[in-house]
Amino acid sequence: MVHFDEEKQDARIKELRAKEEEDFAEIIAAKVGLPYMDLSKIAINTDALGIIHETDARKASLACFRATGKLLDIAVASPESPEVKAIIDDFAGKGFSTTLYVASKASLERAWGHYADIAASSQTHAGIIAISDEDIVKYLDSFTTLAEVKQAITDEEASVRSGKGISRLVEIMLAGALALSSSDIHLEPRESSVRIRYRLDGVLADAAELSAKTSHPLLMRLKLVSAMKLNVTSAAQDGRFSIKIKGSPIEIRSSVIPGAYGESVVMRILNPETIALTLEKLGVEEELQKIFEAELAKPNGMILLTGPTGSGKTTTLYAFLRRVSNTGNKIITIEDPIEYHMEGINQTQIEEGKGYTFLEGLRSALRQDPDIIMVGEIRDKETAEVAVNAALTGHLVFSTLHTNNAAGTIPRLIDLGVNPKVLGSALTISIAQRLVRTLCSECRQEAIISGDEAELIKKVLAQIHERRPELALPPANRYYKPGSCASCGETGYRGRVGIFEALMVDAAITEATVKNPSEREITVAALPQHILSMREDGIIKVLRGETSIEELGRVIDLHAEFV
Secondary structure (H helix, E strand, O other), X not given: OOOOOHHHHHHHHHHHHHHHHHHHHHHHHHHHOXXXXXXXXXXXXXXXXXXXXXXXXXXXXXXXXEEEOOEEEEEXXXXXXXXXXXXXXXXXXXXXXXXXXXXXXXXXXXXXXXXXXXXOOHHHOOOOOOOOHHHHHHHHHHOOOHHHHHHHHHHHHHHHHOOOOOHHHHHHHHHHHHHOOOOEEEEEXXXXXXXXXXXXXXXXXXXXXXXXXXXXXXXXXXXHHOOOOOOOOOOOEEEEEXXXXXXXXXXXXXXXXXXXXXXXXXXXXXXXXXXXXXXXXXXXXXXHHHHHHHHHOOOOEEXXXXXXXXXXXXXXXXXXXXXXXXXXXXXXXXXXXXXXXXOOOEXXXXXXXHOEOHHHHXXXXXXXXXXXXXXXXXXXXXXXXXXXXXXXXXXXXXXXXXXXXXXHHHHHHHHHOOOHHHHHHHEEEEEEEEEEEEEOOOOOEEEEOOHHHHHHHHHHHHHHHHHOOOOOOOOOOEEEEOOOOHHHOXXXXXXXXXXXXXXEOOHHHHHHHOOOOOHXXXXXXXXXXXXXXXXXXXXXXXXXXXXXXHHHHHHOOOOOXXX
C-alpha cells in the first residue's frame, strides 16, 4: 500500500517553484546583459541595505546588498522599471557608482527580511540624500550665536527620532560651524550619547549632545557622503566631500577612528575665506613686516615658518604667495591638502598612498623650471636636503617646520641631516608664530595690572625698550580681560590675531651655524637684530587691548628664561 506524504509533496513543489523562479531570474539577467545574484547565498551588509529605505526598496523591488565607499551593488527584480531608474539616476547625480544585479522576488524578500536587523535608529535615515547647499545657506543666515546652533541641533534631533531623514541635521551642523567660523567639528561618542563640539578660534566649545540612537544614523550619513566604507568600524578611515556656499566651494575633510563607545569623527572645514588674508592683516609688527617684504623680494633663498598645528602657518604662507605672485613668476606648490585654490599658481597635492610624497613632489616641481616653490612641510632629511639645494640654485623656497621658536629651526635642520656649512647660505629667514584669540570689543573689561603679572610685564617692557628704544609702547598699568556677551557666544573673544618672531640668517648666525649650536646660542647670536620675540609681541598686544594675558599664556610660555 502506497502512503501519500502531503507535507513532503508540498515541500517538493515549493522547492521546484523556487528553483523555477531563480531560473527565470537568471534568464532575465542574461537577456538584459546583467549578472545574476542569489541573495540567499551571500551575507547581506545591513549598513548597505539601510542606504535605501525599506519602503523605497520594496516599491522598486530592489535591495542594496553591498557598499564600498561610493560604489554600490544593487539587486533588482526588474532593471527597466521606472522606479529603479529613478533611484539609480538619483545616486548618479550625487556622485555614486552603481552596479546592478538581477535577483528573484523571493531572493529580494530574504534581503528585505534583514531590515528587521537594523536598529530603529538606523532606519531613520532615508538613504543617500544630497547635502543641500541652499538649505545650508538658509540656516547659515539664521545663526549668529552658539546658543542658536545648539537649539537648532536639539530641535532637529527630535525630528530624527520621529523617523525623518538625518540629512537636515547634518546641514544644520555644517551651517552652524560655518556661521561661527569654526575650523572643525568633533563628534565624540560616549556610553549613552555623542558630544558635538566646534573648534572656535582654536578652542573647542560644546555645540550639542545627541542620544546614542541618533549617533548611528548620523555616523552612517557622514561616512556615506565622505565616501568611506560603511562596514569598516574597527579601523581608521579618511574621506572628504564638498559643499558650495554662495558660489564659493568649501571642502570638508573627514576622519574617523574607532573608540571605546563607537567611532569618533572629526570634520575639518577648509573654508577659503578664513585663510584669504593679506600680509597687512596678519597682525605683524610694522618693522617685522618690512623685513618680510625685503625677504620676499629676493630671487632665491629659503623662508621657513615654524609652529605647532593650528598656529596659522598655512595662512601666512598663502599671504606670502599672494605677495610674490605675478605673471613673471612660475610658482609651484606641494601641499597636504590644497586648502585654497589660487589663480596663476600651479598647486599639487601629495598622495602618500600612491607614492607622491613631499619629497617626490619637490623633485618633480624642480623639473618644471619654477621660480618659487612652496613645500607644505619638511618632515625628513631627504626633503630638507632637496629644499636647501633648491634655495642654493636660484629658487625662492617657502616651507614649514615643526619647532617651538624661530631659533630652533637651525638645530632642527641640522638634526635632520642638513650640512650646516651650506645651511647658512640657503636659509634666509625663519619665522615662528602662534594665534591668540582677540578680545570681544563689545564686552572686554578694563583692569589694573598687579602682582606677578605686573612684574612680568615690567620685565618684558624693559627688554623691549633696551632692544627697540624708538618703539612707542602703550601704558603699562592697565589692560583688558574677557567679558561675556551674546556677540562672542559668552566666551569673551571674537577672532584671532598672530604673534610673531623671526630670525634673519646674517653673518653672526651663519658663523654660529657651523658649530652645531643650541637654540640658546642661536638666540644670543640673533640679539643684535633687535626683532621682538613672540612673548614681547604678545605683551604689546595685551597692553593694546587686542588680547588678554591669560590667552597669551595659553599659547606660549610667558615665564621662559629671559635672554
